[in-house]
């Protein structure tokens with residue numbers, strides 16, 4: 309039986325009911341299916357794919373076409389989940405019209421919402437997108453697309469003034485129409501105060517336990533990506549180690565003639 313697809317209103321209901329929201333990134337169809345099989349129903353096609361899939365140092369060079377490609381394949385495999393697409397750098401910083409059109413392209417390939425980084429400077433874009441029927445998840449705190457302006461991937465909202473600014477940012481994106489907000493790399497206390505101050509769900513990544521939900525990059529969570537492992541990552545598996553082990557075994561089996569055996573051969 310086909311269960312209905314998760315919507316932005318389901319997430320808002322979970323906040324009201326005090327039920328935590330678990331979200332992960334997904335970049336391809338195979339993992340989208342695995343994520344759903346595990347019972348998760350919110351997927352972000354994150355521009356983190358620039359780092360974990362493309363091997364870049366940051367997310368800045370990820371393009372609209374690349375994000376559309378990954379969104380299309382995730383959305384076609386995800387049958388029940390809310391699929392959210394990350395808007396890449398420079399896809400929403402131009403005119404409001406261009407930002408809305410770029411956001412709309414993600415809905416055309418199967419996403420149900422978009423995510424964009426920033427607060428005051430993107431409020432007009434959030435409002436315009438929502439008015440045109442495009443749900444928006446905001447992303448404040450440490451915003452990776454501003455890595456150079458921030459001087460690195462640094463924890464935000466450490467001082468009281470930063471906490472107050474973060475609360476104002478959270479309230480502002482809610483007032484602009486965002487249905488949820490990601491809080492990245494901020495102190496646990498700051499995230500707790502934002503979560504209490506807004507009625508939309510807060511989804512934390514490196515933001516402590518008080519948020520309404522948590523998101524992790526799939527490759528971090530599964531231990532596939534270990535070029536750098538931030539403090540906030542918990543590796544629930546060690547798939548890189550398991551993969552290297554399996555591949556070594558395959559290489560040995562081929563070299564020694566153990567693979568293929570008659571079981572893997574046609575009569």
Ligand code: KIV
Nearest residue numbers: 333354355356490523
């Ligand atoms: O790009 C991404 O994966 C993200 C999450 C880490 C929030 O923005």
